[in-house]
Amino acid sequence: MAASLQYRPIPAPAGQATRHGTVSGGWNQGVRLEALANLAHELRTPVQVLLGYLEILREDLAEEVGVQARDVVERMNANVHDLAQTVENVMEFATAASGAEARTHEVFRLRDLLDELTPALEAANRNKNLEIELALSGAPETVGCARKPLRTILANLASNAIKFTGSGKVVISLAEGRAANGGETLVLEVTDTGPGMDPELLGVAFESLKQLSGSSARRFRGLGLGLAVVHQSVSALGGELAVQTAPGQGASFRVTVPCRIVRRISPSKAFGRKFQGAAAITGARQTAAGGKTTGRRIHHS
Numbered sequence: 001m002a003a004s005l006q007y008r009p010i011p012a013p014a015g016q017a018t019r020h021g022t023v024s025g026g027w028n029q030g031v032r033l034e035a036l037a038n039l040a041h042e043l044r045t046p047v048q049v050l051l052g053y054l055e056i057l058r059e060d061l062a063e064e065v066g067v068q069a070r071d072v073v074e075r076m077n078a079n080v081h082d083l084a085q086t087v088e089n090v091m092e093f094a095t096a097a098s099g100a101e102a103r104t105h106e107v108f109r110l111r112d113l114l115d116e117l118t119p120a121l122e123a124a125n126r127n128k129n130l131e132i133e134l135a136l137s138g139a140p141e142t143v144g145c146a147r148k149p150l151r152t153i154l155a156n157l158a159s160n161a162i163k164f165t166g167s168g169k170v171v172i173s174l175a176e177g178r179a180a181n182g183g184e185t186l187v188l189e190v191t192d193t194g195p196g197m198d199p200e201l202l203g204v205a206f207e208s209l210k211q212l213s214g215s216s217a218r219r220f221r222g223l224g225l226g227l228a229v230v231h232q233s234v235s236a237l238g239g240e241l242a243v244q245t246a247p248g249q250g251a252s253f254r255v256t257v258p259c260r261i262v263r264r265i266s267p268s269k270a271f272g273r274k275f276q277g278a279a280a281i282t283g284a285r286q287t288a289a290g291g292k293t294t295g296r297r298i299h300h301s
Contacts, residue, residue: 008243104148105260110142110174139173150188165194170191174186191253206227207228238257
């Protein structure tokens with residue numbers, strides 16, 4: 001990312017409920033939001049069941065099947081993770097207008113949030129072998145804010161970065177910040193070495209159900225909801241979104257949201273992780289330090 005590039009602020013979407021009121025406009029006019037939310041809710045349960053069974057397959061069949069069968073399971077895992085993110089985006093898109101989730105604050109560890117996202121990132125990176133770096137060196141340990149919108153923002157920015165980056169790396173970083181009025185904030189940045197984009201097209205990129213070109217739509221699957229959902233979630237949290245990009249120079253998305261700092265962490269305990277590709281089916285994931293972390297088994301009644 002060239003140092004001369006500047007971050008461009010992205011204004012709040014019209015019609016979006018925010019902490020400061022509703023921005024006038026009609027981004028959701030004509031959309032049957034309640035029906036859309038109900039549809040996404042009905043799809044969510046079977047998709048989560050599929051993810052649970054795939055997790056069991058990846059753990060328990062590691063030593064019992066051949067390379068070809070393991071590859072099939074990994075491809076299934078990557079596709080179902082992609083489907084799960086699409087379902088979540090549809091639900092977020094349908095319910096974001098109320099801003100209800102942005103008002104539901106929780107206290108949680110940022111490390112736990114990244115641990116939760118890691119399996120989906122590994123699945124998305126399975127065939128790319130990109131270097132994925134998760135960095136919390138400047139972040140607090142525990143925060144108090146709306147967890148679900150924050151997760152949605154991170155998941156979409158990270159998965160988009162992996163999707164559109166052909167080679168190189170994706171860096172996901174979190175850090176503590178300060179607002180102009182002195183309030184505590186959390187700063188999220190997702191930077192990639194992908195193709196970048198024309199800054200003049202950023203407005204289109206954040207519109208719902210839009211992709212930048214027909215060729216892009218054919219090459220990359222998706223509804224074109226990811227960045228629109230990020231846009232809505234940032235606005236609902238009363239945050240700010242800015243992008244630094246240029247053709248051939250990658251992209252960096254920076255999100256700043258109000259967030260209460262509950263507990264800071266000493267520099268010696270700062271958390272970070274790097275991995276390339278996706279973890280093989282071994283029943284445990286390798287950490288950056290070379291150790292093993294046991295995978296979580298999900299049971300469904």
